Structure formats: structure tokens, C-alpha cells
Amino acid sequence: MDNTPVIELTNVSKIYFSDDVETHALSDINLQIHKGDYIAISGPSGCGKSTLLSVMGLLDDVTNGSYKIEGVDTSSLNMDTLAELRNLHIGFIFQSFNLIDELSVYDNVALPLLYREPALSKTDIDTRVNTALKQVEIDHRAKHKPNQLSGGQQQRVAIARALAGSPSILLVDEPTGNLDSKNGDAVMALLAELNEQGTTICMVTHDPRYAGYAKKQVKLLDGKVLNTGNQTVSAIDVETQLEAHA
Numbered sequence: 001m002d003n004t005p006v007i008e009l010t011n012v013s014k015i016y017f018s019d020d021v022e023t024h025a026l027s028d029i030n031l032q033i034h035k036g037d038y039i040a041i042s043g044p045s046g047c048g049k050s051t052l053l054s055v056m057g058l059l060d061d062v063t064n065g066s067y068k069i070e071g072v073d074t075s076s077l078n079m080d081t082l083a084e085l086r087n088l089h090i091g092f093i094f095q096s097f098n099l100i101d102e103l104s105v106y107d108n109v110a111l112p113l114l115y116r117e118p119a120l121s122k123t124d125i126d127t128r129v130n131t132a133l134k135q136v137e138i139d140h141r142a143k144h145k146p147n148q149l150s151g152g153q154q155q156r157v158a159i160a161r162a163l164a165g166s167p168s169i170l171l172v173d174e175p176t177g178n179l180d181s182k183n184g185d186a187v188m189a190l191l192a193e194l195n196e197q198g199t200t201i202c203m204v205t206h207d208p209r210y211a212g213y214a215k216k217q218v219k220l221l222d223g224k225v226l227n228t229g230n231q232t233v234s235a236i237d238v239e240t241q242l243e244a245h246a
């Protein structure tokens with residue numbers, strides 16, 4: 001069996017340089033995400049969660065260390081190849097849904113598929129879109145525009161858009177941030193169900209209740225990993241350290 005991690009970060013650091021100020025957003029991160037994992041990354045504001053997700057999503061480069069996705073070392077790839085890898089392997093789900101209001105639900109889900117290399121056939125795109133809309137139970141709203149849907153429904157469309165590309169991993173950023181608790185719980189239940197069906201998920205959240213839906217916990221503090229699922233630091237220590245920085 002191929003045991004290549006979907007995502008492998010080795011000694012990854014990210015430093016932002018601006019106006020003579022260096023910000024060490026990530027320091028020496030080692031992380032492997034395997035097929036079928038459901039990982040929650042949590043930690044206080046400014047600890048590096050979004051930076052880590054941007055690096056994993058090939059939206060930002062690393063300053064030091066290596067980042068591999070599906071075994072491919074991304075360090076020396078040009079922008080076009082990175083964009084292709086991103087489209088092929090990564091499904092993004094954002095707090096703010098990021099749907100295009102002028103397009104129907106169907107067209108929002110189809111849009112990333114139109115940029116696939118090699119190109120997908122019209123029939124393949126149609127099958128993928130309809131399957132994804134059914135998977136999240138929003139197919140009855142295919143012709144609607146996003147602003148005709150509730151927040152929970154819009155997030156389901158965004159999840160369908162991510163799923164339609166059959167990505168290696170879903171990168172999820174605060175998926176419940178714009179939802180009330182009922183819709184938030186429903187979205188979390190949907191993500192858990194998708195993971196049960198085999199989808200690999202890495203989610204950033206500051207909400208410990210929602211982090212608990214994941215199978216593995218990664219806690220960040222000041223750009224460093226405090227622990228992973230195999231608990232190099234005890235849970236109580238982690239909570240104490242997080243509280244001290246809150």
C-alpha cells in the first residue's frame with residue numbers, strides 16, 4: 001500500500017519581512033497528513049493558523065524547510081505548476097464561503113473544473129457538479145444564486161465546489177465563523193460524514209468544541225506545534241499555555 005503522506009511539512013518556517021520587521025509566523029513545523037485523516041489546527045489569535053493553511057494550500061511559500069504534496073516537492077515549482085497542483089489536489093473551504101453572487105449554484109461549483117489541465121469534458125464536469133451537489137444535499141437549489149440561500153446552504157455549496165474537484169485534501173478555514181450554532185453544527189456534521197466516507201480534512205478553528213470533531217489535534221502557539229494527536233505535551237499543559245497567551 002502507498003503510504004506517501006498527502007501533505008508533508010519538514011522543518012518548515014515562515015518569516016514575513018515588512019518595513020524592516022521580521023515576523024516569525026511559523027517555526028520549524030513538522031507535520032504529516034495521511035489519507036483519511038481529519039486534523040484540527042487550533043491556537044490563539046496570531047499563532048500562525050492561517051499562515052499554515054496558506055502554506056499547505058500553496059497560496060504562500062515557505063522561508064525554510066520542505067513542503068511536499070502527494071510526494072511532490074513544491075520548493076522549485078513555478079507559479080503555473082503550483083496553480084495546477086492547487087487545482088488538482090486542494091479543495092478550499094473558507095469562513096466567508098467565497099461564492100460568486102452573479103453565478104448560479106451550479107456554475108459556482110463548475111467554475112474551478114473549467115480550469116483543469118488536461119481539460120475535463122462537459123459531461124464529466126456535469127457529472128461531478130451534480131454528484132457534489134447531491135452529496136451535500138443542495139442539488140434542489142442548483143439554479144439559485146448564492147444570495148438566495150441561507151448561510152448554512154451557502155457553506156454547503158462551497159463544500160460541494162471543493163468536493164467536485166475530487167481533491168486529495170480539504171483545507172477548511174473556520175467553516176462555522178459566519179454561521180449560527182445550528183447551521184455551524186450541521187456543517188461540522190457534514191464534514192465528519194465526508195471524512196467517514198474517506199475525505200481527508202485539515203481544518204483551522206479557534207473553537208475547541210468544533211476542533212473536537214476532528215480525529216487528531218494540532219495545537220499551535222507562537223508559530224510552533226505544541227503537540228499532535230500522539231500528545232507530546234499533556235492536554236492540561238497545552239490548555240494552561242494557551243490560557244496564558246489568550
Ligand SMILES: Nc1ncnc2c1ncn2[C@@H]1O[C@H](COP(=O)(O)OP(=O)(O)OP(=O)(O)O)[C@@H](O)[C@H]1O
Nearest residue numbers: 016018023025044045046047048049050051052206
Ligand atoms: N502578510 C503578512 N505580513 C506580515 N505579517 C503577517 C502577515 N500575515 C500574517 N502575519 C503575522 O504572522 C503571525 C501569524 O498570523 P496568522 O494570520 O497566521 O495567525 P492566526 O493564528 O491565523 O490568527 P487569527 O486566529 O487571528 O486569524 C501574526 O503575528 C501576524 O501578524
